[in-house]
Amino acid sequence: MKKTFLIISAIALTVILTSGKIKTTTMEQPEDKPTIYYVLFHSPGAKWVSSLSFQEQPGVMDHVNYMAGFLESKKLVEGGPFLDNSGGMMVFNGTKEEAEKIANADPAVKAGLLKVVVRPWMVAMSSK
Numbered sequence: 001m002k003k004t005f006l007i008i009s010a011i012a013l014t015v016i017l018t019s020g021k022i023k024t025t026t027m028e029q030p031e032d033k034p035t036i037y038y039v040l041f042h043s044p045g046a047k048w049v050s051s052l053s054f055q056e057q058p059g060v061m062d063h064v065n066y067m068a069g070f071l072e073s074k075k076l077v078e079g080g081p082f083l084d085n086s087g088g089m090m091v092f093n094g095t096k097e098e099a100e101k102i103a104n105a106d107p108a109v110k111a112g113l114l115k116v117v118v119r120p121w122m123v124a125m126s127s128k
Contacts, residue, residue: 063108
């Protein structure tokens with residue numbers, strides 16, 4: 001009896017779904033271009049002292065102050081360290097060339113405290 005009920009329910013559901021009476025939703029693309037940011041992934045460089053936390057690294061405040069300088073212009077969207085002491089990331093609003101220039105001019109990168117990789121990132125979902 002239960003098996004027959006399940007089969008009939010499955011058939012009824014299939015008919016309803018394929019009849020167009022129930023609409024399914026799909027992710028719609030915005031009419032304008034998607035938002036693209038450039039993410040700077042920082043990882044420990046040759047001068048990183050593994051026995052010290054991020055906050056204790058010699059020269060890390062040069063990095064923090066340099067990056068904070070991009071907040072007012074809104075070039076820096078968000079940024080911060082990973083909690084496992086493996087580095088951190090910064091999300092930049094601008095061109096690839098700007099992001100790479102900023103990343104490579106970072107005093108902590110130039111000093112060898114941090115290594116950096118710049119990657120493009122498309123915002124596919126946002127609560128804003």
